[in-house]
């Protein structure tokens with residue numbers, strides 16, 4: 001029997017803006033004239049907040065700034081405020097000529113009463129070293145607090161120009177409809193939900209509604225915690241903090257099949273001559289979603305931008321969709 005020849009790899013040539021050599025990240029128009037970068041960096045940090053982790057996170061953010069990433073996603077709960085503070089520190093040192101950043105942070109599900117929201121925003125702004133944020137999201141709904149209280153409180157902060165736009169996260173259809181009913185002069189612009197090739201349960205039920213209402217879906221965990229960038233495919237163990245909140249991705253009954261599909265996606269990417277992550281990110285982009293990618297070291301920012309710059313064909317994305325759903329060739 002003769003060995004199968006290795007797949008031919010086409011060279012990956014990312015488009016750049018010509019002058020700086022940086023890959024272009026386009027801006028998506030949102031209601032109210034908000035310009036939202038199409039891909040960004042998330043700063044959850046997976047609960048890793050030792051001094052060493054913080055230093056690495058700072059270097060990673062600095063690399064992202066240097067390489068033209070503008071959208072940074074954080075939250076008051078990430079590292080108990082450390083994520084916002086670190087981001088604020090790094091951005092304060094960014095060269096004045098850097099293009100404007102797009103900053104998004106979130107109010108915790110534990111602070112959704114009007115007086116709590118105002119205090120939470122003031123604290124977040126203090127940590128970020130800013131007088132306003134571009135986007136302020138309700139991190140998740142709390143059934144004990146009516147949205148009729150929360151949304152008008154956010155609108156008041158929007159009128160004071162402390163918030164550029166109001167968004168939500170982890171909202172289902174009914175919650176979205178309810179939230180929209182309680183806004184008067186402004187609208188919801190974003191719903192941030194878990195969305196990747198392996199996990200569509202939160203995004204697909206709200207997709208059509210969001211499209212019709214002009215609400216952008218921000219896709220969190222777009223790389224399925226790294227699996228869609230090739231991580232764990234060859235037996236590397238999954239650390240406990242990576243498994244946390246991964247929504248069954250690493251459950252023993254599911255993992256072998258996820259990894260088998262991941263390896264098939266890796267082969268597809270190799271055949272197409274694109275980085276594996278470009279399939280994950282452009283599959284989301286083709287569905288009108290904006291991925292917010294987690295990165296814990298500077299090289300991952302370089303990988304992210306290379307993946308964003310290499311666009312797989314529609315045929316490759318269709319095949320990837322089928323592989324991720326478990327359809328055999």
Ligand SMILES: NC(=O)c1ccc[n+]([C@@H]2O[C@H](COP(=O)([O-])OP(=O)(O)OC[C@H]3O[C@@H](n4cnc5c(N)ncnc54)[C@H](OP(=O)(O)O)[C@@H]3O)[C@@H](O)[C@H]2O)c1
Nearest residue numbers: 042043044220221222223224225226229293294296300303
């Ligand atoms: N609204 C919400 O409720 C919510 C929930 C979750 C997340 N988020 C947001 O979404 C962001 C991203 O979420 P996520 O961290 O789950 O997303 P993800 O992008 O699916 O996974 C990020 C992880 O993938 C690994 N990775 C990244 N680039 C890689 C590469 N080139 N090669 C191999 N592995 C790579 C890294 O793992 P290692 O660090 O282990 O190297 C990184 O931490 C968060 O930071 C946060 O801003 C929001």
